[in-house]
Amino acid sequence: MSDQRRGLVLGFLAYLLWGAFPLYWPLLKPSGPIEILAHRIVWSLLVIGLLILILRRTAALRAVLRSRRTTLLLLVAAAVITANWGTYIYAVNSDRVVEGSLGYFINPLVTVLLGVLVLGERLRPVQWAALGVGFLAVAVLTVDYGRPPVIALVLAVSFGTYGLAKKSAGVGAIESLALETAVIAPVALSYLVWLGSTGRAHFAGEGLGHVALLVTSGVVTAVPLLCFSAAATRVPMTSLGLLQYLTPVLQFALGITVLGEHMPAGRWIGFGLVWLALVAFTVDALRHRHRQLALAAESCAL
Numbered sequence: 001m002s003d004q005r006r007g008l009v010l011g012f013l014a015y016l017l018w019g020a021f022p023l024y025w026p027l028l029k030p031s032g033p034i035e036i037l038a039h040r041i042v043w044s045l046l047v048i049g050l051l052i053l054i055l056r057r058t059a060a061l062r063a064v065l066r067s068r069r070t071t072l073l074l075l076v077a078a079a080v081i082t083a084n085w086g087t088y089i090y091a092v093n094s095d096r097v098v099e100g101s102l103g104y105f106i107n108p109l110v111t112v113l114l115g116v117l118v119l120g121e122r123l124r125p126v127q128w129a130a131l132g133v134g135f136l137a138v139a140v141l142t143v144d145y146g147r148p149p150v151i152a153l154v155l156a157v158s159f160g161t162y163g164l165a166k167k168s169a170g171v172g173a174i175e176s177l178a179l180e181t182a183v184i185a186p187v188a189l190s191y192l193v194w195l196g197s198t199g200r201a202h203f204a205g206e207g208l209g210h211v212a213l214l215v216t217s218g219v220v221t222a223v224p225l226l227c228f229s230a231a232a233t234r235v236p237m238t239s240l241g242l243l244q245y246l247t248p249v250l251q252f253a254l255g256i257t258v259l260g261e262h263m264p265a266g267r268w269i270g271f272g273l274v275w276l277a278l279v280a281f282t283v284d285a286l287r288h289r290h291r292q293l294a295l296a297a298e299s300c301a302l
Helices: 003-019 021-028 033-054 058-066 068-093 097-119 125-145 150-169 173-197 208-232 237-243 246-256 265-301
Strands: none
Touching (some): 003 208, 003 246, 033 208, 097 125
């Protein structure tokens, strides 16, 4: 298997695992979303810490800590990814998987909007049109739900901000996640200790199977991240950009089939508008990249 094909397989596996999350988090009930989130943070730190030692990345981690700017960016990343994780766990365990998938469908559009507002990037006409259709979709879904799709918007904005902070920091996936979880872990561990002291913790009260599932949340967090990190170094970002849609597609499909969530006509219209915006956005991005490659080839030939 070629290195690029191996990267595609790893990228596919990463997005497949993320797409299957709606089947995993309900298994951790009767633990509540905040308790599950706290366990996920604590056990993720343990798994990532072991990986840092096994892969001998301690020197790289120390280098990250020496940069104040990078550390501040990763503190921002830690805050928003915690909000993202907690919101998604709540969405899945409160039977709102479809609304959660919407957040990851509109995330590319939110990322582009953040690029304009924060980085001052300029958009092409098709990108502006895609954003307009995306705003229209949110309006339609607001009417259908009878409220703004808050879960989807929080997921999209938090993950978009996370991506922006990580891009600006320019740190490896393992080192960045180690610092992010290390920052939040003391708070998470303190919450778990408090929960146990009040007799409301479910860690040891639901049998060994429940203990194993909560501990496994660290592995469940680390494995797709490692697959994605390995894929990112082997395949073009355009390929990864197309693969990213696999996760919300799987989440959406699980929501309306396995989990039986209701999809009235207005919701289908709203999601259809989102998909239309994504098709326009993706086609424009591919054409733009093709033009850039062609111009680069012509300049090299001169």
